[in-house]
Amino acid sequence: MNKQQVYQRILARLAQDLEIAVRAAKTAHETATHEENIAENKYDTLGLEAAYLAAGQSRRVEEIRQALSLFENLQLRDFDEQSGIQTSALVELVNDSGQHRWVFLGPDAAGVKVQHEGIEILVITSRAPLGSALLHRLPGDELEIGQGNTRQRYEILDAY
Known part of the structure; x- marks a missing residue:
């Protein structure tokens, strides 16, 4: 099994997930701020629900960005019997x-x-x-x- 290739697949997957999450966050933000979603009465919660969704999507974008950054800075180490299994194994x-x-x-x-x-x-x-x-x-x-x-x-x- 080629660990370097697996690592590259993980990086590619995280980059793809980030791209999808950014698009979803942008769409949710546009929905939350669209004039048709302004509340007309106290029972009209579509705009509020869209704002919650936009906030959640933004948090997801940051989580994926952080994970991608940590993986990009990860130093792949060869397995060492002295240390045993470590991060990047x-x-x-x-x-x-x-x-x-x-x-x-x-x-x-x-x-x-x-x-x-x-x-x-x-x-x-x-x-x-x-x-x-x-x-x-x-x-x-x-x-x-x-x-x-x-x-x-x-x-x-x-x-x-």
């Missing part, structure tokens, strides 16, 4: 059912998914239970996350 896991899962431990943008060579790779952060459990681990290590009946076990197959 690409990790292959297998669960008890034999299902393989690939994760990229990033500085932000948790939940972003990219495809590479027909494989789905999920971005996670060290703030997530799985990301936290992976830190400093090595291929061959087993880990368990969750509580009660929702516990999941994984084995780390490889790390890049």
